[in-house]
Amino acid sequence: MTKQYGLRSAARESLDSSAADVLRQAILSSQIAQNSRLTEQQLSDELNVSRGTIRAALHQLATEGLVVRRPFSGWNVMSLTSHDAWELSTLRASLEGLGARITAETLDAAKRRTILAAWERLSETTQAADISIGAVNRADIAFHKAVIDLAGHSRLSEQYQLVGQQVLLCIASSTVLQVNHNHIQSRHKALVDAILEGGPSQAEEAFTKHCLESGAEIIAHLRKEETAQ
The missing domain is CATH 1.20.120.530 (GntR ligand-binding domain-like)
Structure with missing residues (x-):
């Protein structure tokens, strides 16, 4: 499988937290660029976790102001002005x-x-x-x-x-x-x-x-x- 985001798999011990950690680090290091569209299925495949786990991780990052859910288009990395x-x-x-x-x-x-x-x-x-x-x-x-x-x-x-x-x-x-x-x-x-x-x-x-x-x-x-x- 080709990895769009180049992410390592999430650790097993606490999947929601681990997935959020991996995504947070990728965003803050600019591995995933600002305003990038985040696809739940693609992230699920790359991190080897369920889409539900990815969704929970994205909601956590949304509370931190790192991602935003846009109507009819899904998740995007926040782009700061x-x-x-x-x-x-x-x-x-x-x-x-x-x-x-x-x-x-x-x-x-x-x-x-x-x-x-x-x-x-x-x-x-x-x-x-x-x-x-x-x-x-x-x-x-x-x-x-x-x-x-x-x-x-x-x-x-x-x-x-x-x-x-x-x-x-x-x-x-x-x-x-x-x-x-x-x-x-x-x-x-x-x-x-x-x-x-x-x-x-x-x-x-x-x-x-x-x-x-x-x-x-x-x-x-x-x-x-x-x-x-």
């Missing part, structure tokens, strides 16, 4: 600013270790000999999510989980943030210093500014592509 990028960056800035403030307010030795470990994983990923853009982006989001989760605010973490997947999709559509990994390191070292040494207000300001500036780069890139079309 510059306006989408603006919405995501401003929402993300609000969520991360709040998370960074709360985490800084409740900072202790264990939280310090967690933040530093997340920062070190990101740093190691950017310096790997076989560097992967997808891996860097995932480590980038993982660092920010660690700060959010350390706030101990479950509803904030839930909302950020949804935004985080769409942010990765947004980054995957742009090459702007994928060319200078030393720049990624320096930006995030500044965030580490702000939250560990600067206090709640400085942490909130640093994370908010970071999200808005990163978002502005993606927005500008997408607007340029939209103008060229």
Whole structure:
């Protein structure tokens, strides 16, 4: 069988979850391009699972904002516009600013270790000999999510989980943030210093500014592509 999407089969232990994981990774790594049509039967054949399992996985990805079901045409990978990028960056800035403030307010030795470990994983990923853009982006989001989760605010973490997947999709559509990994390191070292040494207000300001500036780069890139079309 010819594989249209080039996907590996889903693991047996939890088919719905595994199928969603495989599809999510393919979308976020641009293995399946934005706006691609997703056929349940083709995905079922490639992943060696039932169409019901594929349907459940697609519904899960729809809740994460990665795919959309269009009337009379089926499923498509979400295609993000510059306006989408603006919405995501401003929402993300609000969520991360709040998370960074709360985490800084409740900072202790264990939280310090967690933040530093997340920062070190990101740093190691950017310096790997076989560097992967997808891996860097995932480590980038993982660092920010660690700060959010350390706030101990479950509803904030839930909302950020949804935004985080769409942010990765947004980054995957742009090459702007994928060319200078030393720049990624320096930006995030500044965030580490702000939250560990600067206090709640400085942490909130640093994370908010970071999200808005990163978002502005993606927005500008997408607007340029939209103008060229």
